[in-house]
Amino acid sequence: MKFFISIILTALICFASAxxxxxxxxxxxxxxxxxxxxxxxxxxxxSGFLALFLLWGGLSFWISYQNAHLLxxxxxxxxxxxxxxxxxxxxxxxxxxxxxxxxxxSGSYLRKTK
Amino acid sequence: MRIVPFLLATAxxxxxxxxxxxxxxxxxxxxxxxxxxxxxxxxxxxxxETANYDFxxxxxxxxxxxxxxxxxxxxxxxxxxxxxxxxxxxxQGYLHARFRLWQMExxxxxxxxxxxxxxxxxxxxxxxxxxxxxxxxxxEIALKExxxxxxxxxxxxxxxxxxxAFIDGLTESSLPVEYKLxxxxxxxxxxxxxxxxxxxxxxxxxxxxxxxxxxxxKSYFSADDFTKLFxxxxxxxxxxxxKGTVFEKQKVFPVAPIGVDSIYFNSKALVVSENEKADRxxxxxxxxxxxxxxxxxxxxxxxxxxxxxxxxxxWYELQISAPGFNAYGVSFPGAPGVIIGYNDSCAxxxxxxxxxxxxxxxxxxNNDKRAQYWFNGAWQNTRFRVDTIxxxxxxxxxxxxxxxxxxxxxxxxxxxxxxGGGRATGDKNYAVRWKANDPSNELKIFNMLNHAKNYADxxxxxxxxxTPGQNCVFACKTGDIAIRTQGEWPAKWKGQGDFIMPGxxxxxxxxxxxxxxxxxxxxxxxxxxxxxxxxxxxxxxxxYYIGRDYPxxxxxxxNRRLNAMNNISPQDMMQLQTDNYDLFAETAMPLFLKNMxxxxxxxxxxxxxxxxxxxxxxxxxxxxGATIFEVxxxxxxxxxxxxxxxxxxxxxxxxxxxxxxxxxxxxxAYSFLDNINTPQKETLADEVTAAFKKSGAQLQQLEKDGxxxxxxxxxxxxxxxxxxxxxxxxxxxxxxxxxTINATRSDHGPSWRMVISLTSQTEAYGVYPGGQSGNPGSxxxxxxxxxxxxxxxxxxxxxxKSESSDQRVKWKMNFDH
Numbered sequence: 001m002k003f004f005i006s007i008i009l010t011a012l013i014c015f016a017s018a019x020x021x022x023x024x025x026x027x028x029x030x031x032x033x034x035x036x037x038x039x040x041x042x043x044x045x046x047s048g049f050l051a052l053f054l055l056w057g058g059l060s061f062w063i064s065y066q067n068a069h070l071l072x073x074x075x076x077x078x079x080x081x082x083x084x085x086x087x088x089x090x091x092x093x094x095x096x097x098x099x100x101x102x103x104x105x106s107g108s109y110l111r112k113t114k
Numbered sequence: 115m116r117i118v119p120f121l122l123a124t125a126x127x128x129x130x131x132x133x134x135x136x137x138x139x140x141x142x143x144x145x146x147x148x149x150x151x152x153x154x155x156x157x158x159x160x161x162x163e164t165a166n167y168d169f170x171x172x173x174x175x176x177x178x179x180x181x182x183x184x185x186x187x188x189x190x191x192x193x194x195x196x197x198x199x200x201x202x203x204x205x206q207g208y209l210h211a212r213f214r215l216w217q218m219e220x221x222x223x224x225x226x227x228x229x230x231x232x233x234x235x236x237x238x239x240x241x242x243x244x245x246x247x248x249x250x251x252x253x254e255i256a257l258k259e260x261x262x263x264x265x266x267x268x269x270x271x272x273x274x275x276x277x278x279a280f281i282d283g284l285t286e287s288s289l290p291v292e293y294k295l296x297x298x299x300x301x302x303x304x305x306x307x308x309x310x311x312x313x314x315x316x317x318x319x320x321x322x323x324x325x326x327x328x329x330x331x332k333s334y335f336s337a338d339d340f341t342k343l344f345x346x347x348x349x350x351x352x353x354x355x356x357k358g359t360v361f362e363k364q365k366v367f368p369v370a371p372i373g374v375d376s377i378y379f380n381s382k383a384l385v386v387s388e389n390e391k392a393d394r395x396x397x398x399x400x401x402x403x404x405x406x407x408x409x410x411x412x413x414x415x416x417x418x419x420x421x422x423x424x425x426x427x428x429w430y431e432l433q434i435s436a437p438g439f440n441a442y443g444v445s446f447p448g449a450p451g452v453i454i455g456y457n458d459s460c461a462x463x464x465x466x467x468x469x470x471x472x473x474x475x476x477x478x479x480n481n482d483k484r485a486q487y488w489f490n491g492a493w494q495n496t497r498f499r500v501d502t503i504x505x506x507x508x509x510x511x512x513x514x515x516x517x518x519x520x521x522x523x524x525x526x527x528x529x530x531x532x533x534g535g536g537r538a539t540g541d542k543n544y545a546v547r548w549k550a551n552d553p554s555n556e557l558k559i560f561n562m563l564n565h566a567k568n569y570a571d572x573x574x575x576x577x578x579x580x581t582p583g584q585n586c587v588f589a590c591k592t593g594d595i596a597i598r599t600q601g602e603w604p605a606k607w608k609g610q611g612d613f614i615m616p617g618x619x620x621x622x623x624x625x626x627x628x629x630x631x632x633x634x635x636x637x638x639x640x641x642x643x644x645x646x647x648x649x650x651x652x653x654x655x656x657x658y659y660i661g662r663d664y665p666x667x668x669x670x671x672x673n674r675r676l677n678a679m680n681n682i683s684p685q686d687m688m689q690l691q692t693d694n695y696d697l698f699a700e701t702a703m704p705l706f707l708k709n710m711x712x713x714x715x716x717x718x719x720x721x722x723x724x725x726x727x728x729x730x731x732x733x734x735x736x737x738x739g740a741t742i743f744e745v746x747x748x749x750x751x752x753x754x755x756x757x758x759x760x761x762x763x764x765x766x767x768x769x770x771x772x773x774x775x776x777x778x779x780x781x782x783a784y785s786f787l788d789n790i791n792t793p794q795k796e797t798l799a800d801e802v803t804a805a806f807k808k809s810g811a812q813l814q815q816l817e818k819d820g821x822x823x824x825x826x827x828x829x830x831x832x833x834x835x836x837x838x839x840x841x842x843x844x845x846x847x848x849x850x851x852x853x854t855i856n857a858t859r860s861d862h863g864p865s866w867r868m869v870i871s872l873t874s875q876t877e878a879y880g881v882y883p884g885g886q887s888g889n890p891g892s893x894x895x896x897x898x899x900x901x902x903x904x905x906x907x908x909x910x911x912x913x914x915k916s917e918s919s920d921q922r923v924k925w926k927m928n929f930d931h
Binding site: 015018019022023024026027031041055056059060063064066067068070071072073074075077078091092095096098099102103105106109110 | 119120153156160162891892
């Protein structure tokens with residue numbers, strides 16, 4: 001239960017904070033959730049990862065879908081040197097997930113007593 | 115708390131965040147900060163515009179005096195209805211920025227010699243070149259002129275305020291995607307940037323010179339050969355102002371200085387030049403036919419300016435309606451008003467005048483400090499302009515540019531020991547006298563044309579145009595048509611400014627300007643049309659020297675076609691604008707067909723020769739003959755001149771295509787035909803056959819690569835201004851070529867095609883190769899391109915306010931104070 005609450009709370013708080021704060025606010029927010037909802041380090045890492053993987057992956061997919069992937073086609077050619085919007089969405093999700101995972105891991109160690 | 119793992123995890127997290135927030139070097143360039151760039155709420159995803167995006171919005175700006183309604187139609191063309199004229203310019207500025215901000219900034223940074231601020235040291239040569247030409251100096255002078263004119267100052271102030279209103283509302287996530295890619299932030303607009311943009315157009319259209327190249331050619335070749343290679347007269351010329359026109363009495367009499375032959379014309383001093391130059395083919399077509407030649411009985415005006423093809427496009431289409439005027443057409447993101455278009459009374463358009471208004475003088479300084487220069491028998495004091503060029507990631511570069519007074523004009527010493535620009539040798543100093551550095555107020559023309567009601571208004575408007583000089587075409591609902599080869603042109607003696615001139619006294623300076631009443635024009639001529647296509651504006655009977663560098667073929671063909679046409683409809687005019695008939699090929703082909711030694715060709719070469727022989731002289735899609743002709747011509751010119759040029763300086767003038775054709779039509783024993791490296795004397799037939807044999811192998815390779823069809827060989831493309839291929843449109847199946855009326859080349863061509871029939875209810879058509887939005891993530895960024903490639907037009911809608919519920923209106927933007 002804690003696991004799912006962590007994921008949902010992290011995703012929600014990160015979404016809200018990014019409306020007003022720079023992109024890297026996802027790190028302190030994920031950290032904060034991990035401090036507030038103590039979990040074992042492995043679980044914290046995973047819930048942080050999944051939260052942002054889903055948030056960034058979902059958001060970028062939704063934006064791109066509504067754009068008929070027009071910009072993602074061009075941008076994947078530019079960045080990944082191949083025409084693959086879904087790969088670009090995956091890369092986006094992975095990067096968001098990784099930052100949040102590490103931040104959540106740090107948070108869990110702060111609370112961990114033994 | 116577990117200290118060690120906590121510190122370790124926190125350090126790794128922090129390190130990762132910092133890395134993802136930093137622009138890192140990647141393959142010789144710089145990658146965006148990936149965290150910021152990929153964040154769906156901050157980065158490039160935010161620029162992916164929803165396919166059914168709703169542009170409707172209500173905005174409030176205290177700078178406005180009244181209400182402005184903007185109706186956006188299905189092509190995203192804004193129809194601006196303002197209660198106050200200056201509010202319309204505010205909204206134009208806002209819309210330009212809303213849809214084209216990045217391009218506006220890039221162009222003005224380039225104009226101001228500030229590219230190094232964005233791209234680093236790579237931009238320094240460009241920046242120094244532009245500043246030393248006097249671009250900023252010229253823009254400052256132009257701005258002073260604007261500031262003297264309260265109407266224009268208010269127009270510019272409103273326009274600038276509109277741009278800044280948009281910039282101030284930008285957030286990190288709403289920045290145009292190019293800013294996110296290159297890691298740059300927009301700065302505030304100011305009136306000087308508008309001036310800089312207009313000077314950039316002067317650079318594009320009126321900075322071309324071949325003075326260094328011609329000086330080298332003159333030094334390398336004998337006087338006799340030079341005259342043959344660079345004749346002052348073209349046989350195929352059909353001037354803008356027809357032959358036989360009687361000109362105004364000459365009032366300025368430029369005189370060549372004493373000793374001009376030995377000091378100037380026959381001097382054999384070599385100079386060097388390798389620099390980039392504005393494109394010679396920055397040409398265009400325009401014409402107007404009178405009602406007696408049209409089906410409707412009303413005049414039709416047509417214009418297609420040929421410029422470099424880019425995305426975002428140079429043009430932004432719009433309608434501006436305010437008390438006192440109502441104009442539709444294309445505007446420059448960077449300047450207020452409609453530049454080419456029409457209003458409720460008349461239509462107007464431009465082609466480039468293309469005359470040489472940039473000359474060089476060799477300057478003698480007292481020493482390397484350049485504090486004094488020798489002029490009129492005495493040492494005079496230099497003025498210095500110290501330019502601080504900011505370079506991204508490097509300390510500033512300080513460039514001190516000497517200005518010398520030649521006559522009454524202060525001219526920058528563009529090339530000296532510290533800067534050769536790839537052009538000068540570094541041991542000599544060259545001051546540049548460029549007409550665009552003189553005071554003038556170009557914006558006034560467009561303001562006045564937008565308001566023009568009749569021929570008198572048009573004349574009063576265009577005579578303000580000094581530089582870049584343009585052939586200004588006009589047609590009016592009253593039935594008037596006119597063309598004026600407008601500009602403030604130096605009155606030159608024959609040959610003045612073709613080469614670098616001595617700058618130690620007044621004798622070689624420009625001696626005055628051609629008076630405005632001696633500027634050739636045509637008003638309602640007997641033949642029922644006026645036209646221009648960058649050909650020489652007048653024949654030899656015009657008293658002033660205007661140089662030799664003009665392309666003759668498009669103009670000749672337009673006149674031939676218009677002479678033969680009657681009962682003309684707008685559709686006929688569209689067909690003429692997109693005509694792919696190659697008059698240069700028509701002129702040159704008989705030389706090839708008559709002189710080919712067919713018996714010497716192998717089976718493969720024979721096959722290509724048959725294709726050439728059966729070619730219909732049109733640069734159409736799928737034409738193989740057009741490709742064969744182009745390859746053959748290039749080899750032929752090389753075969754004829756290659757031997758003579760083999761030992762020439764690297765940078766030297768080559769003869770124009772028309773020169774070689776005309777010489778051979780007059781004299782089949784043209785002296786350059788002989789290969790000077792062989793004992794025998796080559797004939798025209800030898801050279802034609804040799805060139806064709808050389809072409810055979812190249813054509814075979816092209817065929818193997820699937821590039822024998824004209825459009826594949828030519829590969830027309832529209833590059834994004836940052837040269838990013840995925841943001842560009844490559845390999846378009848576009849017909850046309852350099853010499854056809856549809857002058858679509860590989861990266862250059864008709865940047866706006868417009869046909870305006872001035873019937874009581876104006877019938878207007880137009881298309882440009884781009885789209886209204888500059889955002890690569892918008893479907894409106896290039897949605898006109900296919901229509902343009904196909905030679906099709908959009909119907910232009912001069913909306914009235916009562917049509918606000920018309921189904922073509924898709925969105926409405928309300929601006930209020």
